[in-house]
Amino acid sequence: MFWHIFKDVLLNAWLITSLVMVMMIMIEYINVASAGRWFGRLQGSPLRQVMAGSLLGLIPGCIGGFAAVSLYSHGIISMGALVAAMISSSGDESFVMLAMIPRQALILFAVLFVLAVGCGLLTDLMFRKHPIRVSCDPGFELHEANKGEFPRIFRLSSYSGMRSAGWERIVLIGAILVFAVAVFTGILEHEHVGEEAAAVAATEAAAHALPFNFLSERWMNVLFAILSLFVALQVAASSEHFVKEHLWHHVICKHALKTFLWTAGALAVITVVMHYVDMGNWLRDNTYYLLILAALVGMIPESGPHMVFITLFAGGYVPFSVLLTSSMSQDGHTSLPLLASSTRSFLIAKVVNALFAVAVGSVFYLAGI
Numbered sequence: 001m002f003w004h005i006f007k008d009v010l011l012n013a014w015l016i017t018s019l020v021m022v023m024m025i026m027i028e029y030i031n032v033a034s035a036g037r038w039f040g041r042l043q044g045s046p047l048r049q050v051m052a053g054s055l056l057g058l059i060p061g062c063i064g065g066f067a068a069v070s071l072y073s074h075g076i077i078s079m080g081a082l083v084a085a086m087i088s089s090s091g092d093e094s095f096v097m098l099a100m101i102p103r104q105a106l107i108l109f110a111v112l113f114v115l116a117v118g119c120g121l122l123t124d125l126m127f128r129k130h131p132i133r134v135s136c137d138p139g140f141e142l143h144e145a146n147k148g149e150f151p152r153i154f155r156l157s158s159y160s161g162m163r164s165a166g167w168e169r170i171v172l173i174g175a176i177l178v179f180a181v182a183v184f185t186g187i188l189e190h191e192h193v194g195e196e197a198a199a200v201a202a203t204e205a206a207a208h209a210l211p212f213n214f215l216s217e218r219w220m221n222v223l224f225a226i227l228s229l230f231v232a233l234q235v236a237a238s239s240e241h242f243v244k245e246h247l248w249h250h251v252i253c254k255h256a257l258k259t260f261l262w263t264a265g266a267l268a269v270i271t272v273v274m275h276y277v278d279m280g281n282w283l284r285d286n287t288y289y290l291l292i293l294a295a296l297v298g299m300i301p302e303s304g305p306h307m308v309f310i311t312l313f314a315g316g317y318v319p320f321s322v323l324l325t326s327s328m329s330q331d332g333h334t335s336l337p338l339l340a341s342s343t344r345s346f347l348i349a350k351v352v353n354a355l356f357a358v359a360v361g362s363v364f365y366l367a368g369i
Helices: 002-033 037-043 046-058 063-073 079-088 093-100 102-126 156-164 167-184 194-208 217-237 240-276 279-284 287-297 304-314 320-329 336-341 343-366
Strands: none
Touching: 002 063, 002 167, 002 217, 002 240, 002 336, 046 063, 046 079, 046 102, 063 079, 063 336, 079 102, 079 343, 093 102, 093 304, 102 320, 102 343, 156 217, 167 217, 167 240, 240 336, 287 304, 287 320, 287 343, 304 320, 320 343, 336 343
16 A cells, blocks of 8 residues: 555656646746747736636646746746636646536636636735745846747757757756656556546546547647657757756756655645545535535645545535535645745645635525525
8 A cells, every 4th residue: 555655646746746847948948039028028917917827727637737836936927826827727627527517617617717817816906015925036037148049949950959968958858758758658647546536437438429539638648748749859959058057957956856845745645644534425424514625625735635526516416606616726736836936825825715715605605506
């Protein structure tokens, strides 16, 4: 049992950390290629930041949320935009809901987006006088030698620097390629148990009825692998200065190990607790407080607990307000990397999300929805 938990924690920590690093590298490229203008425009408008966060959270899975966390960690988007991304995000449960309850899932996602924008703007208003700071240096450093650079990956001449590539570039490309292969072959796919396994089985059964399911977890993993290969080509075609200063010294040295350790530690604690606590039966025995429990359980940075509320709603045992409350409060693994950047921000964002979830869920509940 110990080896099973240890292996699952390591694989999930590897997946999450690698996705975060890939997103950070992509953000570095976008910032340098636009000479800082793209993110500069984003920083200048709270509404744009909140809208961007809400849209990123809507992407099925966790990759959009990871991108939002990366932007927040560098001071590009505000706490309100981060809260908006976490509210609109449903993590890996998006795939399950699209298969089990497709019509209700689309309605839920639309409602979450509207609520995310409103709650995000309200959060920025709440923290206007005392904005939440992050531990990482604000913004992205731009060097004159690299402003406006974006590697032309489809030109063979762009890879001339590989002949004298430093060890940092070789290690980085090798790590990205190994990750891409692991994702593509399914080595890093989540292992589901209990309620989560039953829900995923229903998802797969529904997917088999379609000629090609673009919104399946497997298809999104293939997209992650393709994105990683694209990033590997970018690294190979970049200047030595950019690889060492922007990617290795900043993204890898400052963030990779810290993100992995925090993620692995949090997942280990959550996995052990979930192994010994039957969350499904515990929730069903406390149906009177289910709406508040949904918000509290949603604070756990893990996908499994939310599956209980999806199953209960799909079976007609709880109203839409309970599913909405759970969806607003939880965000899958999205917030885990935030622990490495700012534990204070993690706690504030989680508490704010839970409070919004209880308030909005109560309104829907009182309205009989």
